[in-house]
Amino acid sequence: MTLKKNxxxxxxxxxxxxxxxxxxxxxxxxxxxxxxLSKQPDRFLPKYWPTYFSKAKGCNVWDLSGTKFIxxxxxxxxxxLLGYGHPxxxxxxxRAISQGNMSTLNCPEEVQLAEKLIEIHGWADMAxxxxxxxxxxxxxxxxxxxxxxxxxxxxCGYHGWHDWYLATNLTDAQGLDNHLLPGLEPSGVPQSLxxxxxxxxxxxxxxxxxxxxxxxxxxxxxxxxRSEEPQKDYxxxxxxxxxxxxxxxxxxxxxxxxxxxxxxxHTTISVEPDMAVFGKALGNGYAITAVLGRRSIMKVAEKTxxxxxxxxxxxxxxxxxxxxxxxxxxxSWKSIIRKGQEITNGWKTLSKKYxxxxxISGLTAIPSFDIVSDNRTIYKTIITLEMLKSNFLxxxxxxxxxxxxxxxxxxxxxxxxxxxSLIKDLESGRxxxxxxxxxxxxxxxxxxx
Ligand SMILES: Cc1ncc(COP(=O)(O)O)c(C=O)c1O
Numbered sequence: 346m347t348l349k350k351n352x353x354x355x356x357x358x359x360x361x362x363x364x365x366x367x368x369x370x371x372x373x374x375x376x377x378x379x380x381x382l383s384k385q386p387d388r389f390l391p392k393y394w395p396t397y398f399s400k401a402k403g404c405n406v407w408d409l410s411g412t413k414f415i416x417x418x419x420x421x422x423x424x425x426l427l428g429y430g431h432p433x434x435x436x437x438x439x440r441a442i443s444q445g446n447m448s449t450l451n452c453p454e455e456v457q458l459a460e461k462l463i464e465i466h467g468w469a470d471m472a473x474x475x476x477x478x479x480x481x482x483x484x485x486x487x488x489x490x491x492x493x494x495x496x497x498x499x500x501c502g503y504h505g506w507h508d509w510y511l512a513t514n515l516t517d518a519q520g521l522d523n524h525l526l527p528g529l530e531p532s533g534v535p536q537s538l539x540x541x542x543x544x545x546x547x548x549x550x551x552x553x554x555x556x557x558x559x560x561x562x563x564x565x566x567x568x569x570x571r572s573e574e575p576q577k578d579y580x581x582x583x584x585x586x587x588x589x590x591x592x593x594x595x596x597x598x599x600x601x602x603x604x605x606x607x608x609x610x611h612t613t614i615s616v617e618p619d620m621a622v623f624g625k626a627l628g629n630g631y632a633i634t635a636v637l638g639r640r641s642i643m644k645v646a647e648k649t650x651x652x653x654x655x656x657x658x659x660x661x662x663x664x665x666x667x668x669x670x671x672x673x674x675x676x677s678w679k680s681i682i683r684k685g686q687e688i689t690n691g692w693k694t695l696s697k698k699y700x701x702x703x704x705i706s707g708l709t710a711i712p713s714f715d716i717v718s719d720n721r722t723i724y725k726t727i728i729t730l731e732m733l734k735s736n737f738l739x740x741x742x743x744x745x746x747x748x749x750x751x752x753x754x755x756x757x758x759x760x761x762x763x764x765x766s767l768i769k770d771l772e773s774g775r776x777x778x779x780x781x782x783x784x785x786x787x788x789x790x791x792x793x794x
Pocket of ligand 1: 477478479480482503504505506568597598599600601624625
């Protein structure tokens with residue numbers, strides 16, 4: 346079943362009601378309601394977000410009552426680049442399960458995956474695996490600290506929930522505010538970690554240089570790019586500074602990896618780190634993350650204790666091997682870039698048609714837009730509200746997947762057209778209260794609690 350504009354109002358739809366009821370219960374028995382901030386319904390559409398899914402396939406998601414939506418938003422928060430439930434990846438996983446996912450012995454797939462990732466990244470000699478991005482980054486940070494014998498870390502960008510990262514806000518409560526998630530609370534992080542982590546500004550070599558001069562850190566950890574495509578000159582400068590100050594250069598490619606090329610985004614600009622971290626898209630929805638590095642650094646992992654039971658299960662590396670094979674065969678990165686361009690061109694056309702200035706940012710593979718207005722968060726909420734009525738899960742950020750066909754993109758853009766028209770009316774003075782009866786979407790962290 347697919348929603349139609351003239352179906353009952355959102356608040357009367359069964360799947361939405363069921364989702365909202367379950368979320369209310371979840372908040373009673375799961376602190377925060379779920380395990381990932383980005384999937385909290387208040388960040389999309391308080392009151393009406395379907396919140397829970399019963400099934401996902403391609404770029405379709407069914408709510409608890411079996412109503413189908415087209416996902417033009419987070420696609421599992423970037424995990425499902427090939428689409429949900431990719432037949433070949435799932436088939437490889439079923440085969441692995443039929444042979445047993447766990448045993449006292451190790452699974453050979455982890456060695457095959459290490460070989461594959463090292464083959465793709467010529468500068469790397471060794472790999473370790475984990476199951477979440479945050480823990481993979483924590484592994485990289487531990488190895489960098491152990492291999493240099495130093496404690497301080499220089500970073501920019503988002504790197505997960507671990508103590509080493511949140512410690513930034515022990516020294517300055519706003520320390521992380523310019524790094525994707527403002528308002529993160531370091532509550533529970535030992536005060537003794539204060540002053541061990543030092544943010545620098547992306548794109549500004551002087552800012553990094555200041556941190557290096559002051560702290561000579563064990564590692565520089567950063568995303569290659571987030572709000573725009575990677576800048577070769579800047580990253581070459583970072584590489585040179587890292588070498589000069591003896592800091593391990595770690596590229597966190599959890600989000601950027603394998604989207605715009607077959608491997609880390611850094612391979613497109615030929616700047617080689619000392620370590621790199623991959624997650625998200627690597628297993629197309631199955632949990633697998635990786636840390637790659639040069640032998641001299643990675644060997645230290647043998648001296649410091651880094652070990653966990655479920656890092657040895659078989660589904661993760663099996664899914665990753667199949668995902669990489671499908672990506673390679675389909676040259677997924679080429680279509681992803683093409684689709685991303687189709688989408689951003691569509692946004693630009695609507696912006697021009699309705700004389701609504703927008704700011705587009707992000708990688709072509711993960712584009713986002715903001716309507717240039719003091720009401721931009723209200724408009725973002727209205728986009729989600731109106732698009733939900735047309736059976737799209739949408740906000741202003743989209744992780745492009747192979748499942749987003751040109752027809753789907755066209756349908757999405759034609760459903761977005763009247764929403765831009767509506768927003769134009771609002772900008773011209775139509776009262777916002779006349780069309781929105783839900784609180785606006787939350788952003789950042791603090792305002793959620
Ligand atoms: C660059 C980067 N590093 C680390 C993480 C943390 O990954 P996870 O949520 O799997 O712990 C993310 C998640 O968004 C990320 O984008």
